[in-house]
Amino acid sequence: MKIRKMAWYRWLLLLIGLWPGLTLEAQALPNSINSKWESLLEEIVNINSGTGNAVGLDRVRSILIHEFEALGYTTSLINAGDQNKVLSFDFPTAQPEILFVGHLDTVFEKENPFQSFTKIGTTISGPGVIDMKGGIILMLNLLAAESLDHRSKVRIVLNDDEETGSTHSRAILRQQAVKIKYGLVFEPGLGDGSVVTEHSGVRWLKLNVYGRAAHAGLEPEKGINACLEASYKIAKISALSEPERGLTVNVGTIEGGAKPNIVCDQASLTIDIRYRKLADLTEVLAQIETIRSHSSVFNYLLNEGTKSTIESLAELPGMPIESTYELFELAKQSASAVGIEITGRGVGYASDGNNLSETGIQLLVGVGPYGGGMHTNKEFMLTQSYAERLAWLLELTNNILTKGAKQNEK
Numbered sequence: 001m002k003i004r005k006m007a008w009y010r011w012l013l014l015l016i017g018l019w020p021g022l023t024l025e026a027q028a029l030p031n032s033i034n035s036k037w038e039s040l041l042e043e044i045v046n047i048n049s050g051t052g053n054a055v056g057l058d059r060v061r062s063i064l065i066h067e068f069e070a071l072g073y074t075t076s077l078i079n080a081g082d083q084n085k086v087l088s089f090d091f092p093t094a095q096p097e098i099l100f101v102g103h104l105d106t107v108f109e110k111e112n113p114f115q116s117f118t119k120i121g122t123t124i125s126g127p128g129v130i131d132m133k134g135g136i137i138l139m140l141n142l143l144a145a146e147s148l149d150h151r152s153k154v155r156i157v158l159n160d161d162e163e164t165g166s167t168h169s170r171a172i173l174r175q176q177a178v179k180i181k182y183g184l185v186f187e188p189g190l191g192d193g194s195v196v197t198e199h200s201g202v203r204w205l206k207l208n209v210y211g212r213a214a215h216a217g218l219e220p221e222k223g224i225n226a227c228l229e230a231s232y233k234i235a236k237i238s239a240l241s242e243p244e245r246g247l248t249v250n251v252g253t254i255e256g257g258a259k260p261n262i263v264c265d266q267a268s269l270t271i272d273i274r275y276r277k278l279a280d281l282t283e284v285l286a287q288i289e290t291i292r293s294h295s296s297v298f299n300y301l302l303n304e305g306t307k308s309t310i311e312s313l314a315e316l317p318g319m320p321i322e323s324t325y326e327l328f329e330l331a332k333q334s335a336s337a338v339g340i341e342i343t344g345r346g347v348g349y350a351s352d353g354n355n356l357s358e359t360g361i362q363l364l365v366g367v368g369p370y371g372g373g374m375h376t377n378k379e380f381m382l383t384q385s386y387a388e389r390l391a392w393l394l395e396l397t398n399n400i401l402t403k404g405a406k407q408n409e410k
């Protein structure tokens with residue numbers, strides 16, 4: 001029932017063609033970051049921590065360990081293999097009820113010219129300033145707030161390979177989520193301040209097509225053209241997209257053939273499928289299987305067509321809307337209590353929300369401060385968004401933890 005109500009709301013917004021962003025009641029909130037937290041943000045933004053930069057990541061980690069321990073947390077540093085590490089902070093005596101999730105790595109390598117923090121008016125630019133060093137500073141700021149009750153019931157987990165798919169840290173993240181009901185992923189909010197309430201699942205496939213080589217001028221009739229077959233298959237596979245349902249099928253790469261004067265005997269395609277519902281994936285995979293097994297290029301002299309195989313290259317489960325519904329309802333209530341309207345929407349890209357949703361935890365992704373230019377040399381944060389997020393998340397965290405505390409008393 002709840003899901004149906006959500007769908008109605010989303011459809012209505014879609015129909016009228018707008019996703020309202022955050023609207024603030026006039027001047028209800030301060031328009032800046034407290035100088036202590038801003039300095040700490042500047043310090044960690046100025047340290048390169050591109051995925052794989054073990055030295056930079058260690059430097060950022062040691063600064064954060066110091067800050068979290070100053071708040072009473074105990075540090076666990078978990079080896080994730082291949083120099084990757086997951087940081088986890090807990091109060092050893094308390095059962096955590098909320099998981100704060102973040103990543104220390106950025107997409108910016110050491111050689112990138114974009115390396116430093118710059119503040120102009122109410123805009124701060126810098127590598128990772130929203131994705132997601134700003135989110136990590138927001139976590140600390142929130143946990144240090146005097147008005148936060150039950151800080152001990154928050155567990156914080158920070159990985160360092162998110163930007164390359166969390167392949168090393170994924171299993172550890174899932175272990176850290178066990179027995180915790182709610183999880184906030186401090187990725188930046190979307191451009192209009194919306195949070196992410198649904199992530200598509202992703203599947204990558206490789207389709208190999210085999211034909212028969214022959215001299216293109218001397219005896220082309222003895223050839224079976226795999227490149228031509230691949231082109232028919234591309235057209236059919238691409239037609240499976242239904243973006244209005246959040247289902248996209250993209251042929252991203254094509255390779256094939258050896259020389260212009262040889263009938264092409266081998267071609268391959270890679271395919272990216274993004275889906276909201278598992279049933280959609282199942283259906284598309286069945287349709288691709290039909291396309292694979294049928295040969296459109298057929299040599300009647302040889303009584304032979306092309307042959308094709310499919311291999312799976314990668315897969316990532318989705319974060320379905322069922323994984324966020326309950327927390328999103330609480331989030332909206334808490335936002336309105338501090339004079340903010342919060343909206344949510346589904347996106348086609350992935351985050352650690354995808355990796356965590358199968359654990360059954362209720363999630364919300366994109367609760368961090370926002371701005372724009374993510375993953376580019378123009379990444380920036382609007383300081384107003386930081387103040388909004390702080391007020392809202394303080395209210396939300398208190399609501400969840402106070403409710404949990406009351407239930408425990410009963």
Ligand SMILES: [Zn+2]
Pocket residue numbers: 103131132162187188
């Ligand atoms: Zn991120």
